[in-house]
Amino acid sequence: MTRENGISRRGTLKLTGAAAATALVAGCNDDNGNGNGNGDDDGNGNGEAAIEPGTEIMFDGQTAGWEGLEPSEIEGEQNPTLVLEEGESYTIGWTEGDGSLHNIEIRDDGGDVVDDLQTDETDDPGDDQILEFEASSEMAEYVCDPHETTMVGEIQVE
Known part of the structure; x- marks a missing residue:
């Protein structure tokens, strides 16, 4: 030395x-202090997207997670966090899938379905897998019941 x-x-x-x-x-x-290097991300690898009122939110139902199809703000994102405006109307559903049984539900933070916003389980998505609703503060997540540990995304109502 x-x-x-x-x-x-x-x-x-x-x-x-x-x-x-x-x-x-x-x-x-x-800027969020979560160390992920992306200020638009919620720290869990799920992009956060502010969704305009009246927007149709569509997913590809994959057992590994909901993959965003539209609007463009969620395209390609897995289980994105949806930021909605309270009292405004939205449409959410899935139009493509992996052949497994899926459904879509909107739940509160206790895990209960909000205002009967749920579809029946099916392996063939279509118009019956679409929900129309007004955003309310009790909404916390969108979920596929059979795959609730992987197909779950956060809803933030502001």
Whole structure:
């Protein structure tokens, strides 16, 4: 180990390494403080999307999760968080699927279906897998009952 100006070369490298690690970690954080590097993400890998009133929200029902089809704000996102406006009308459902039995339900934070907003289970999605509703503050999530651990997304009503 050699010394320059009273500081060991090894000590200089340790300091440089610590400074670089601090900068790297700081650069990975985002404005939400969740460390995912994407301010539009809720920290669970689920994109957050503000949905305009009157919008039709459509999904591809995959056992691994709801995949957004439309609107474009959720396209390709798995189980995106839907930000809705209280009292405004929306349509939600699934028009494509993986051949497994699915349904769609809107639940409150206690896991109960809100205002009978649920469809029957089917492996062939169609018009009967579409729900029309007005957003209310009791709405917390959209879920496929048979796959409620993987096919579940958050609803935020503002």
